[in-house]
Amino acid sequence: MAITEDDGAAGGKAAAPAQAAQWLARHAGGRSAGMTLAVGAGLGVGLCVIGQAMGIAWIVHSVVTLDLSVMQTAPSIAAVAALMLLRGLLQYLQQRAAGRVSQQRIGGIRSALLAHLHAAGPARIAQWHQADLASRAVHAVDAIGPYIAHYRPQRVLAVAVPLLVGIAAALHDWLVGLLLFVSAPLIPLFMTLVGWGAERLSTRFEKQRARAAGVFGDRIRGLLSLRLFNAEDQATRQVRAFSNELRKDSMRVLRVAFLSSAVLEFFAAVAVAAVAIYVGMGLLGYLEIGPAGALSLYSGLCVLLLAPEFFAPLRQLATHYHDRAAALGAAEQLAPLFELPAMPARHSEDARAAGAHAAAACHAVSLSRTHGRVLHDLAFELPRGQCLLLWGPSGCGKTSILHLLAGHLAPDTGHIEVAGGAPGRPGSVAWLGQRPFLARGSIAHNIGLGRVQASRAEIEEAARRCGVLDFAAALPDGLDTRIGEGGIGLSGGQAQRVAVARAWLTQAPLTLADEATNGLDRDAAASVIQALRTLCEDGRSLVVASHDPDLKAIADHVLPLAAWQP
Structure with missing residues (x-):
């Protein structure tokens, strides 16, 4: 059964994409102490990653090249272990701080929405289906949470952490640093191209979810009439059809989300493989390009360990890029509710x-x-x-x-x-x-x-x-x-x-x-x-x-x- 725009309960209008983006930036954006703490903790994680890579490379270099015993490298091993522990603590702090900010913002948006609907009064919200309003107040608002907790801090870290890692790699081998910096812009470019389709599908999914809520609510309220007219089977088929359409829309969104991750993984794998080939050929003496002839086990292993970490923040950004598309789709559903004029407030x-x-x-x-x-x-x-x-x-x-x-x-x-x-x-x-x-x-x-x-x-x-x-x-x-x-x-x-x-x-x-x-x-x-x-x-x-x-x-x-x- 095909679902058309006329089927089911009539839902409210949606905002234009540009208007939704402005609304999202106004209500879900802005600086806060918690978000600053989350970003700072993420930067600390990046510094720990650099320290870990340098420490591991130095330990291997000391044992293999300098013939030091494991006991002689014990201070370096202890330092690497401390960095690992500190990295875990900073990651926990980052997630906790961002999650707390997300919960506060979500609670504020939902409270503001309910207050605005109350101020608009029953005459102005009568044109909206009750199930549609409930779906927007619950599901659409909740869809903004991952955007605040994950995408917003990761958007900053995806620029700052690769910059730190790239500089550290360039200090050990400038050619590797140049390769990393040249390959980095390709990833967000293709992520953006894929993201346009994700935003469109997320918007459609939010609309379908609101309409499905209205259809299901209407059928529940009309159970007695359906029973009297012996139309239970027809109503069941309609609800099942809406559920199938909602499932298909959800899978379409997930397919696009996985596609954006696949694009990043492809370019990251190619770049890391190129670094590995360069380091291997340089250590074997088959390459004399630039600093390749001067590569040591320490510098080669260090840049080889840093190369995947250079793309790790971008990989996480690709994972959370779907959260941005979902938040924009939710914002298109929420923005019109905040535009409802309030009831006249006059003094006696x-x-x-x-x-x-x-x-x-x-x-x-x-x-x-x-x-x-x-x-x-x-x-x-x-x-x-x-x-x-x-x-x-x-x-x-x-x-x-x-x-x-x-x-x-x-x-x-x-x-x-x-x-x-x-x-x-x-x-x-x-x-x-x-x-x-x-x-x-x-x-x-x-x-x-x-x-x-x-x-x-x-x-x-x-x-x-x-x-x-x-x-x-x-x-x-x-x-x-x-x-x-x-x-x-x-x-x-x-x-x-x-x-x-x-x-x-x-x-x-x-x-x-x-x-x-x-x-x-x-x-x-x-x-x-x-x-x-x-x-x-x-x-x-x-x-x-x-x-x-x-x-x-x-x-x-x-x-x-x-x-x-x-």
Whole structure:
């Protein structure tokens, strides 16, 4: 089964490669004490490598050429052993310091992402699939970790360490040093050429992973519908097809990553072989080119040991070059989320007073969307303790008005006041959506989400006033009866009454209800309307968006809205 861009849940957009690179440099780059320590430890490892090579070459030279005994070379052997131990300690320090920086940066990026999504508000992130957001917040952010821990320090070491090793080799034989320095630029050149393909494949892999998460999430949420329509086999085939495509994309990325390592290994092997041939022919006296005739066992063995170490940092860079491609692919998925505009943040003194009696007021408010103007010169005042019904057909802007009052959106023109201040202030409004959010847990727990510090007595009072006890008393454990995510185990009307009780518990002066009776039968709708009436009887203000005529019974004011015409 071929997977097309239209299959599955629609994912969010991705950033351009240049924009992703800038975002990655801004959030994952920058200097830090930990990264400086990691690079310094890596340079120390390089110096230890040079010392080891010189020490081993001197020991062999002393035993073979100078006829020294093993005991006479004991100080040199001890020095080499100490360098090996120091090299291991520095490698551990390098990995630990870089890993700590990576964890700190990853935690900072994830915290900043969650804070930005919270600041953007529900109205702006509603266009993104929940599974897509979760995949980006978890997998995409984690994909940046290896880039910070491995690629960034190795990028510096791949230049500094070969330079030190090359200079040490040149001091013993300038022709070998020249050969190493001439062959070195070929490796990053071909790595870059191969890396372009790796970046493209990594970006595709991140997109496929986000889309696969959305498809799987949709199928899980729709298990009941799939069962009713006997479509489980079809859904299973679709999930399996997405999994196979994701597996193939993962293997494509790995193939390119192995190709970049193979390119480096080829050029490194050729260069080391050339050095070995040069040293062997020089020691045998078959070469008289440059310093070849003056080669000794010490100098020849030393440059022969240094030649592989010259390419070792570049080999590690090739290993971690895939981490850079994966991080760029993740950055293309994360950058658009950081571009979402935040909800309007206004101080209470910015709102014009509409009178101390007003629970909510709009003055000459206009709002436009991508398809045209939704609201034009909207004006109303809602006195405290009363109910306003936003009446009209679908598409007339009822939900948009609720989002404006909640502070999720900012009007193009005009100004809004909620409970004597600007909209969006914490605790100023309570929200009742068409499909109320209910977490897995007890009914009492879901009511208590309205105010986490509420006592059991306050939760029971909210349940009594809003009619939750009317049906909870017949349940096995009453308010402690556990329900599933999304209200599984409750009817639509019962779930709405739990949501109303939660809104009552928040003690917010204004409650916003969006189609609270949508999809309910007459009896269930009547129980929800009675629960909403309780809010007004307790002095709360209520704005309800609906086209249900039964809600007019509790409305003090009705604001008719006409459907928008393009």
